[in-house]
Amino acid sequence: MVPVEEPQRGALPAGIEVGNEAEAARAVHDMFARVAPRYDLLNHLLSGQIDRFWRRKLVRAVRPYLQRDAVSIADCCCGTGDLALALARERARLRPDKVPACLASDFCRPMLVRAADKFERAGLPRILAEADATRMPLPDSSVDLVTIAFGFRNLANYRVGAEEFCRLLAPGGCLAVLEFSQPTFKLWGALFNFYFQHVLPRLGNAISGSGGAYSYLQDSVQRFPSPEQVRKLLIGAGFKRVEIRPLSGGVSVLYLAYV
Numbered sequence: 001m002v003p004v005e006e007p008q009r010g011a012l013p014a015g016i017e018v019g020n021e022a023e024a025a026r027a028v029h030d031m032f033a034r035v036a037p038r039y040d041l042l043n044h045l046l047s048g049q050i051d052r053f054w055r056r057k058l059v060r061a062v063r064p065y066l067q068r069d070a071v072s073i074a075d076c077c078c079g080t081g082d083l084a085l086a087l088a089r090e091r092a093r094l095r096p097d098k099v100p101a102c103l104a105s106d107f108c109r110p111m112l113v114r115a116a117d118k119f120e121r122a123g124l125p126r127i128l129a130e131a132d133a134t135r136m137p138l139p140d141s142s143v144d145l146v147t148i149a150f151g152f153r154n155l156a157n158y159r160v161g162a163e164e165f166c167r168l169l170a171p172g173g174c175l176a177v178l179e180f181s182q183p184t185f186k187l188w189g190a191l192f193n194f195y196f197q198h199v200l201p202r203l204g205n206a207i208s209g210s211g212g213a214y215s216y217l218q219d220s221v222q223r224f225p226s227p228e229q230v231r232k233l234l235i236g237a238g239f240k241r242v243e244i245r246p247l248s249g250g251v252s253v254l255y256l257a258y259v
């Protein structure tokens, strides 16, 4: 783990100079465009389906919002839409009297196209936006619940992203972030690191055919700030309170930040 201030202010794909945020974002965009056709397969395969369990944890944690008479939800960095869909389904289950609307946004069109197909097949309303999560085309204080699963780590500037989510949220609103982390238990951490450093990049790069995307995944998780550093970052961006909930021994962390 590295301090959040220096020099890791955001994602840094291989070959990009520190501080060149526009190029970092472009490299991330192009990488996801390349892996989009196999993203779901690899996600579930390489995580042993545990990614579904983590998304369910997030959905459960934000139920108080999903039960409201009126709630405006934005899932940023939605990728192929699994979290946005899970949120819409839970809203439909809890409040069958309401339209289960959830904005799903991502800056990578090939990912969004897959999300659109899934919403269509599920018979749920599709509200999609091709947008950069650090510059969302939404007014201030217009959203009650912002979610982001495994996308925050990919932002070119974490602080700018956190400030943007804070800007979007209405008073009482919540940001729910799911992100990888480093397990705290030594043995579990060693096993996890072995898998992440040696198995996952080889398998992921080979199956995705993307030449490097899954090495980036491993590298980005290692460079990502620790949960306490993320808490500081969110508080610094304007959130009043941050809850940290480690999942699966700390492999993943659910952050709930309130404005």
Ligand SMILES: C[S@@+](CC[C@H](N)C(=O)[O-])C[C@H]1O[C@@H](n2cnc3c(N)ncnc32)[C@H](O)[C@@H]1O
Pocket: 025, 028, 029, 032, 043, 076, 077, 078, 079, 080, 081, 082, 083, 105, 106, 107, 108, 111, 131, 132, 133, 134, 148, 149, 150, 151, 154, 155, 156
């Ligand atoms: C690892 S995927 C996660 C997708 C999905 N949330 C999930 O849980 O499977 C990260 C996604 O973030 C998107 N992304 C990365 N940086 C972004 C940015 N600045 N603005 C919008 N989307 C971004 C990528 O295009 C990709 O679809």
